Amino acid sequence: MDFKERRVLVIGAGKSGIAVSCFLAGKGARVVLTDRKEANSFSPPLQSLLPPQVELVLGHYPEVVAGVFDLVVVSPGVPLTIPPVMQARELGIPVTGELELAYRLARAPIVAITGTNGKTTTTSLVGEIFNGAGIRTLVAGNIGRPLITEVEKYGPGDLLVLEVSSFQLETTSLFRPRVAAILNITPDHLDRHGNMENYLAAKARIFANQGGGDYAVLNYDDPLTRDLAPLCPGKVIFFSRRHNLEEGVVLSNGFLAVREKGKTHPVLPATALRIPGAHNLENALAAAACGWVLGVREKQLAAALQHFSGVEHRLEFVAEIGGVKYINDSKGTNPEASMKALQAYDQPIVLLAGGRNKGNDFTAFMQLVKEKVRVLVVMGECAGEIETAARMAGVSRIVRAGDFRDAVIKAHRAARPGDVVLLSPACASWDMFKSYEERGEMFKKLVHELILQEMSGGSELSC
Known part of the structure; x- marks a missing residue:
C-alpha cells in the first residue's frame, strides 16, 4: 500500500x-x-x-x-x-480503522479472538501456546499494542494473535483471520451499539470474510455464540465446559480434551490450571481449540496451559493483609465479567463496584452480589444506580464511597480475616480514570500503601 x-x-x-x-x-x-x-x-x-x-x-x-x-x-x-x-x-x-489498515499490510496468518468477556486472558494464553510451540508470535490488538506498530516485522512463517473488540470490528471490510474465536456474547457497549442485534452483528464480522480453509472457534455453551455457526463460511470448532460434544474441545472426566474424528485426546487435568474460576476453564478450552486447529498437540498445549498464571487486572492477586486477600479485577468492566469474578471465590467478599455504566442492567449481577458479597462498596458516576439495584435485590450491607481512595479505605475497614477484597467494578473506568489499567494500578498502589501502613504500625490510609 x-x-x-x-x-x-x-x-x-x-x-x-x-x-x-x-x-x-x-x-x-x-x-x-x-x-x-x-x-x-x-x-x-x-x-x-x-x-x-x-x-x-x-x-x-x-x-x-x-x-x-x-x-x-x-x-x-x-x-x-x-x-x-x-x-x-x-x-x-474511505473510512477505516487501525485493525483493517494493519491487516492489509499483514503477511503472517492471524488468530483473532473476540467476545464480551475473557478476550485478554484467552489472547494471552493463545500467544503462550504458540510461543511455546516454537512459533514466532506477536500478541497485539485491543490487548494494548496496536497491530500497526509491529505488523511489518512478521512474515508468513510467523503468527499474529490479536484481541479484537466490537469497536475495532465495526470498521473492518477485508479482515480475514485464519482462526476466528468468539468466546461469548452478553449485553455490553449498548450505549454505543444501540441494541444487541447491532452488537452481535459487529462481533460476527470477525469471520465474515473467512473461506473454507479457515476456522471459527465458538462457545457451544453460549446460545448467542452457538447460533452463529450456520453463518460461518469456514470450519466450526466448538468448545464446551458443560456439554459432552462428540467433536470439539471439551471437559471429559476432569480433563481438558480434544475430540476429533471419533477419538478423544486428553490434554491435562482441569485442576492443573493456575487461573481460577469456571470462566477461565472456558478460556482455556477456547485457547486449546485455537492451538489444535493450527497443529499444536497435547504435550505442547498442556505445557502452556499449566504454566499460564493469568493477566494483569484480571483476578490478579495483589497482596494478603491480616488474613484478607486483595484481588485486582479492574478489567471487570461489565456486570457479566464481574459475575464471573464473584463465582471464582468461595470466601466472603468485600466488593468494590461502580464507575461509568455502558448501558448495562445490574439486576442479575445484584442477585449474585446478594449471595456472594458480605459488604458492597459503591463508587463513581453510577454509584446511586448500583445502590438502588442492590437494595431492590435485598442487599443490605452497602457502603457509599466518595472517591476511589475512599472506596479502598472503606473496603479495608469492612474486611475480616478470611475475606476477599475484590475490585471488580462492573463498569467502565472513564469517570475517574483514563482506562481500566490505570484504575487497576491505582488499586495496587493503594493496597501496597496499606501494607506499608501496617508495617509501620499505622492502621489505614489517610483520606
Whole structure:
C-alpha cells in the first residue's frame, strides 16, 4: 500500500490514533490527527509522541469537505456517527480503522479472538501456546499494542494473535483471520451499539470474510455464540465446559480434551490450571481449540496451559493483609465479567463496584452480589444506580464511597480475616480514570500503601 502524499485524517488521539499517525507519517502521508479533547487534556503532550509533520487539530473536529482528505482512519473509541465520519461517507471517502489498515499490510496468518468477556486472558494464553510451540508470535490488538506498530516485522512463517473488540470490528471490510474465536456474547457497549442485534452483528464480522480453509472457534455453551455457526463460511470448532460434544474441545472426566474424528485426546487435568474460576476453564478450552486447529498437540498445549498464571487486572492477586486477600479485577468492566469474578471465590467478599455504566442492567449481577458479597462498596458516576439495584435485590450491607481512595479505605475497614477484597467494578473506568489499567494500578498502589501502613504500625490510609 502506497501512502506517500496521501492526505489522511486520523480521528481520536488515543493509543491507536497515535500509532496510526506515526506509521502513516513514516510512510510519507500527510496526516491530520484530531480529537475533541483540548491539548491540555493530554499527558504527556501529544507533540512529544508524534513526528513534527503530523498536524494536530484539538478541541474540535475539522469539517470534511471534498478534495481535502483521501482517507479517514477512526480510532476504536470514536463512534461512527460523528460528523466527520458521516461527511466522509457521504463524499465517498474511505473510512477505516487501525485493525483493517494493519491487516492489509499483514503477511503472517492471524488468530483473532473476540467476545464480551475473557478476550485478554484467552489472547494471552493463545500467544503462550504458540510461543511455546516454537512459533514466532506477536500478541497485539485491543490487548494494548496496536497491530500497526509491529505488523511489518512478521512474515508468513510467523503468527499474529490479536484481541479484537466490537469497536475495532465495526470498521473492518477485508479482515480475514485464519482462526476466528468468539468466546461469548452478553449485553455490553449498548450505549454505543444501540441494541444487541447491532452488537452481535459487529462481533460476527470477525469471520465474515473467512473461506473454507479457515476456522471459527465458538462457545457451544453460549446460545448467542452457538447460533452463529450456520453463518460461518469456514470450519466450526466448538468448545464446551458443560456439554459432552462428540467433536470439539471439551471437559471429559476432569480433563481438558480434544475430540476429533471419533477419538478423544486428553490434554491435562482441569485442576492443573493456575487461573481460577469456571470462566477461565472456558478460556482455556477456547485457547486449546485455537492451538489444535493450527497443529499444536497435547504435550505442547498442556505445557502452556499449566504454566499460564493469568493477566494483569484480571483476578490478579495483589497482596494478603491480616488474613484478607486483595484481588485486582479492574478489567471487570461489565456486570457479566464481574459475575464471573464473584463465582471464582468461595470466601466472603468485600466488593468494590461502580464507575461509568455502558448501558448495562445490574439486576442479575445484584442477585449474585446478594449471595456472594458480605459488604458492597459503591463508587463513581453510577454509584446511586448500583445502590438502588442492590437494595431492590435485598442487599443490605452497602457502603457509599466518595472517591476511589475512599472506596479502598472503606473496603479495608469492612474486611475480616478470611475475606476477599475484590475490585471488580462492573463498569467502565472513564469517570475517574483514563482506562481500566490505570484504575487497576491505582488499586495496587493503594493496597501496597496499606501494607506499608501496617508495617509501620499505622492502621489505614489517610483520606
